[in-house]
Each structure stands twice: as structure tokens, then as C-alpha cells.
Amino acid sequence: MDRRATWLLALLAAGLLPLATDALGQPYYLAFATRIAVFAIAALALDLVLGYGGLVSLGHAAFLGIGAYSVGIWSSHGVTSAAVHWATALAVGACYAAATGIVALRTTGVAFIMITLAFGQMLFFLAVSLKAYGGDDGMTLWQGARLGPLDLADDRTLYWVALAWLAAFLALGRRLVAARFGLVLRGAKSNERRMRALGFTPTRHRLAAYVLSGAMASIAGCLLAHATDFVSPSYMGWQRSGELVVMVVLGGLATLHGAIIGAAVLLALEEALAGLTVHWMLILGAVLVVVANVSRRGLLGLGATSRGPR
Amino acid sequence: MTPRLRARGVSRRFGALVAVDGVELDVMSGEVHAVIGPNGAGKSTLLGILAGEVRPDAGEIFLDGQRVTGLDTARRARLGMARSFQVTAIVQDLTALQNAMLAVIAAERGRIPGLGRPAMADPTLLAAAREALRAVGIEGAADVAAGSLAHGAQRQLELAMALVGRPRVLLLDEPTAGTGPDEGRAMIELLRRVKTTPGGGPSMVLVEHDLDAVFALADRITVMAQGRVIACGPPEAVRTDPLVRAAYLGDAHR
Ligand SMILES: Nc1ncnc2c1ncn2[C@@H]1O[C@H](COP(=O)(O)OP(=O)(O)O)[C@@H](O)[C@H]1O
Ligand SMILES: [Mg+2]
Numbered sequence: 001m002d003r004r005a006t007w008l009l010a011l012l013a014a015g016l017l018p019l020a021t022d023a024l025g026q027p028y029y030l031a032f033a034t035r036i037a038v039f040a041i042a043a044l045a046l047d048l049v050l051g052y053g054g055l056v057s058l059g060h061a062a063f064l065g066i067g068a069y070s071v072g073i074w075s076s077h078g079v080t081s082a083a084v085h086w087a088t089a090l091a092v093g094a095c096y097a098a099a100t101g102i103v104a105l106r107t108t109g110v111a112f113i114m115i116t117l118a119f120g121q122m123l124f125f126l127a128v129s130l131k132a133y134g135g136d137d138g139m140t141l142w143q144g145a146r147l148g149p150l151d152l153a154d155d156r157t158l159y160w161v162a163l164a165w166l167a168a169f170l171a172l173g174r175r176l177v178a179a180r181f182g183l184v185l186r187g188a189k190s191n192e193r194r195m196r197a198l199g200f201t202p203t204r205h206r207l208a209a210y211v212l213s214g215a216m217a218s219i220a221g222c223l224l225a226h227a228t229d230f231v232s233p234s235y236m237g238w239q240r241s242g243e244l245v246v247m248v249v250l251g252g253l254a255t256l257h258g259a260i261i262g263a264a265v266l267l268a269l270e271e272a273l274a275g276l277t278v279h280w281m282l283i284l285g286a287v288l289v290v291v292a293n294v295s296r297r298g299l300l301g302l303g304a305t306s307r308g309p310r
Numbered sequence: 311m312t313p314r315l316r317a318r319g320v321s322r323r324f325g326a327l328v329a330v331d332g333v334e335l336d337v338m339s340g341e342v343h344a345v346i347g348p349n350g351a352g353k354s355t356l357l358g359i360l361a362g363e364v365r366p367d368a369g370e371i372f373l374d375g376q377r378v379t380g381l382d383t384a385r386r387a388r389l390g391m392a393r394s395f396q397v398t399a400i401v402q403d404l405t406a407l408q409n410a411m412l413a414v415i416a417a418e419r420g421r422i423p424g425l426g427r428p429a430m431a432d433p434t435l436l437a438a439a440r441e442a443l444r445a446v447g448i449e450g451a452a453d454v455a456a457g458s459l460a461h462g463a464q465r466q467l468e469l470a471m472a473l474v475g476r477p478r479v480l481l482l483d484e485p486t487a488g489t490g491p492d493e494g495r496a497m498i499e500l501l502r503r504v505k506t507t508p509g510g511g512p513s514m515v516l517v518e519h520d521l522d523a524v525f526a527l528a529d530r531i532t533v534m535a536q537g538r539v540i541a542c543g544p545p546e547a548v549r550t551d552p553l554v555r556a557a558y559l560g561d562a563h564r
Binding site: 184187194195196201 | 382388411
């Protein structure tokens with residue numbers, strides 16, 4: 001199937017989904033699809049730094065937290081404008097990414113993983129300490145967010161909004177990695193020495209990618225809060241960061257759309273397996289090991305190998 | 311005349327080992343200056359110090375009279391210092407063309423390259439990159455992953471990337487090392503063409519083991535042993551220098 005047809009089909013499926021869940025009387029699946037879109041945004045954002053930049057961030061859930069608390073804190077003060085929530089999340093997420101990125105990007109490899117993890121945990125405990133905003137227990141959002149005439153408390157509206165953000169970020173991400181910027185990022189991932197000898201300062205490009213990625217993932221955090229009407233520190237636990245890494249690797253690194261597939265597959269697996277057995281983590285682990293061993297390029301690689309090597 | 315590139319008393323130790331010991335080096339504009347010496351003499355370390363990748367413990371580096379000792383590799387590259395490495399440094403998983411594109415992008419001196427049009431659809435960028443490949447004769451391999459190129463072609467690609475943007479100084483670490491005899495000859499021929507570029511070629515510091523290459527290209531030769539310069543002069547003088555013969559040439563080049 002050629003690429004354009006695949007994209008059209010995906011778009012069509014996404015467009016028809018609300019009708020299907022209505023017809024089947026299964027609104028739960030619409031909410032589930034929204035959840036996939038939300039995590040797809042976060043995974044896509046992570047793929048920018050992980051896949052293209054080669055930077056294993058184990059602290060990306062922090063951005064989900066920043067987004068969620070942007071919604072939560074504003075809402076608890078009666079501000080229900082999604083535009084305000086989003087603008088706050090973008091600004092705070094970008095600033096947090098810039099501040100932590102400058103420090104973390106002094107290192108690479110395992111040290112980078114540890115530093116991003118540490119920053120993520122710092123933010124986690126900051127959220128726990130916010131007693132006014134629910135502390136450990138988190139807080140329920142009693143008022144749904146609105147965007148002009150749109151009521152984001154409505155499942156179907158939120159689905160479209162999440163999908164629109166995903167489409168916008170996918171388009172932006174693709175544009176970015178195809179531009180000179182993406183080429184420089186990939187060059188630096190593969191041979192930093194050569195890039196420096198050419199006159200590049202790869203840290204700058206990595207920081208730009210990291211800040212952009214953080215801002216994108218923060219929007220996912222907003223949408224997560226809109227979808228659950230709840231925020232809590234658990235949104236930014238390190239396990240969540242690990243899940244995002246798994247989504248990207250599972251779908252296929254440095255592809256962007258692989259991150260979307262990885263998010264969908266991981267969430268679906270969790271959903272299906274958790275219903276079957278309490279040992280679902282075990283089965284999930286086995287699936288991941290198999291995929292990682294069969295294809296270095298994730299699930300997308302499985303499809304590609306059947307069509308012969310690149 | 312101010313030398314294009316000048317090293318003044320540079321030293322570098324690794325633990326107890328003095329890898330480079332008070333080296334003086336002048337490279338004039340357009341000169342090909344070979345640096346020879348046995349393995350472990352400190353040639354690669356010296357090149358690293360010149361390029362800004364290795365920090366000297368003592369000494370200064372000047373480019374056209376301007377002190378660059380404190381500048382990092384990227385800054386020196388932007389001032390016109392290009393290099394190749396003893397172990398070829400190219401971006402293995404990008405194509406040869408994309409490697410050349412990176413060199414062109416670097417030479418554009420752009421800010422953080424932005425959201426412009428896709429790089430692979432930018433005719434100016436593509437044309438400049440193809441031209442760079444053509445200059446070293448590997449335009450036919452444009453779409454091959456750089457890591458899959460033959461060793462000689464990888465070295466040529468590295469040279470192509472270094473030549474983009476017409477550097478003032480070219481630092482070459484054993485450009486013929488590990489290549490077959492034909493590839494080696496092709497590289498020497500290529501370097502000769504670079505040297506005679508119309509309008510003046512770059513100054514070159516050529517670290518090389520293959521003495522045929524050295525005597526074919528060099529205007530002057532500096533001989534190193536155990537971190538020190540033991541001789542410097544035109545090829546004929548160096549060839550007959552008894553110290554050099556004892557330390558390095560042995561009986562091989564009588
Ligand atoms: N990073 C390093 N750490 C420790 N020793 C080094 C390092 N780089 C080079 N050396 C040592 O310095 C000496 C000079 O090395 P090098 O400059 O590579 O010599 P050459 O290029 O002339 O063969 C060698 O003894 C080498 O082992
Ligand atoms: Mg060497």
C-alpha cells in the first residue's frame with residue numbers, strides 16, 4: 001500500500017470512529033481513542049529527542065505533569081479557558097525544558113538518562129508537596145474546560161481537539177525533521193566529532209529539539225487532564241516516562257508516526273491484558289522482548305522487513 | 311609574513327607520558343606541511359591540539375596571527391580550519407550526499423537551521439552537495455549510505471566534507487592509511503589537485519606514514535619523535551638529515 005493511501009485510510013478511520021462507537025453504543029472506546037491520541041502526542045514529542053537526537057530522556061512524564069497541573073491549578077481557581085491552560089502549559093513546559101535541558105545536555109548516554117530521571121522525580125515530589133492542590137492524592141476537576149464555544153467536557157469534542165493537536169504536531173514534527181535542522185540532529189546523533197569538526201555546536205540543536213519536545217508533551221498533559229477531569233502526581237511518575245520510551249521504541253525510532261503506533265499498541269495491550277490476568281505486566285514484557293529481538297526498528301520494522309531491506 | 315597557522319611551544323601530557331613536548335610549527339599560506347614520525351610520536355595529538363579537540367597543557371595556537379588557543383573545535387572550524395581524522399569520521403547512517411549536505415549547511419553559517427523547506431528538496435543545497443562529491447570523484451555514490459562505501463571512498467567523502475566552504479587550513483591525519491595502493495594513489499592525486507586549486511589551495515598539515523605521498527606533496531616536512539620536533543625543512547634537507555635517518559627513515563628510504 002503506498003504511503004498516501006495509508007495516511008488517507010488512517011484519517012478516514014479516525015474520522016469515522018465517533019460514528020462507530022455511537023452506533024455500537026460503546027462510548028468508552030471513544031474515550032480510549034482520545035487517550036491514545038494524548039499519549040501519541042507525548043510519544044511523538046519524545047521521538048524528536050530520542051529517535052532523532054539519540055537522547056534517552058527518562059523524565060518526559062514531567063511534561064505531562066506540567067500540562068495536567070496547568071489545567072488543574074487554573075481550574076481550581078475557576079479559570080476554565082483551555083486557551084489559558086494550553087498557553088500556560090506551553091510556556092512552563094518550554095521553560096522547564098530549557099532550564100533542565102541546559103544542565104542535562106552537558107552529558108550524554110547513561111548520565112543523561114539519570115539526570116532527566118532526577119529532574120522528573122524532583123517535579124514529582126514538588127507536585128506531591130502542593131497540598132493546596134491535592135498533594136499526594138491529586139485533585140478532581142469539577143469544572144470542564146472550554147475553548148470558545150467548544151465544551152471539552154464532551155467526549156466527542158475532546159476527541160476532535162486531541163486529534164487536531166496530534167495532527168498539528170505530526171505535521172510540525174515532520175517538517176522539522178525534514179528540514180536542515182533534522183539533518184543536523186541526526187548527524188550529531190551518529191557522529192558528534194565530525195559535526196563539531198564541521199563547525200556545528202550540536203548542543204544547541206539538541207536543546208532546541210528538547211524545548212520543542214517538552215512544549216508538545218505539555219499539551220498532551222493538558223489533554224490528559226481534560227480527559228480524566230483529574231490531576232495527580234502519578235501522571236509524572238518515572239514509570240510513566242518509561243512507558244513513553246517503550247511506546248517510541250515499540251513503534252519504531254525516528255519515524256514520528258511509529259510513536260503513534262507504539263502508543264496505540266501499548267495502551268491496547270495494557271487494556272486487553274489487564275482484563276485477562278493480573279500478571280499482564282509479565283506478558284507485556286514478553287511481547288516487548290519479542291518485538292525488540294525480531295526487529296531493531298520496532299513494529300514498523302516488522303512491516304518493512306517483509307518488503308525486503310531498505 | 312605571518313604564518314597562516316602557528317604553534318608556539320605546545321605540550322600535552324597524558325599521565326606520565328609527554329605526548330607532545332614543546333612543539334613549534336609554522337605553516338605558510340598555501341603550504342603543504344607534512345608531519346612525519348614513528349608511531350606514538352605525537353602527530354595525531356598535535357593535530358588535535360591544532361584543531362582544538364585536544365587541550366594543550368602549555369603553548370599557543372595562532373591562525374593568521376589571531377590567537378585561537380582558547381577556542382573549541384567548532385569555533386575554529388567556523389574560522390576556516392577543516393580536518394580529517396586518522397579513523398575516518400563521517401556520518402555512517404546518512405548517505406554520502408547527506409553527509410556533503412551537512413558540510414554545506416555548516417558552511418552556510420546559519421543560525422539554528424529552521425523550518426525552511428525540506429533539505430532533500432532544496433535545489434541550492436543539493437547542487438552544492440553534489441558539487442562537493444564531484445570534486446573528489448564520488449558523485450556516483452551519492453545515495454549510498456556512507457558506512458557502506460568502500461574505505462577509500464569514505465576517506466574521499468571525509469575530504470569532500472572538509473573542502474566545502476574553502477577552508478584556510480586543512481588538517482589531514484594519514485589520509486592514505488588503510489587504503490589499497492590504487493586508492494592511496496588516487497588520494498595523493500586528489501590532494502595534489504587541492505594544493506593547486508586555482509586562486510590558491512588551503513594550507514595543509516599532512517600527517518602521513520606513506521613517504522611517497524609525503525615527498526610527492528610536501529613543501530616542507532617536520533619530523534617528530536617522542537613528542538619533539540627533531541627536524542624541519544624542505545624535503546631534500548630532511549631526507550638527508552642524519553638525525554632523521556636514525557630516528558625514522560632507517561634504511562627504507564636511502
Ligand atoms: N587520549 C589519550 N590518553 C592517553 N594517552 C594518549 C592519548 N592520546 C594519545 N596518547 C598517547 O600519546 C602518544 C602519542 O600518540 P599519537 O599522538 O596518537 O601519536 P601518533 O599519531 O604520532 O602515532 C602515544 O604514546 C599514545 O599512546
Ligand atoms: Mg596518529
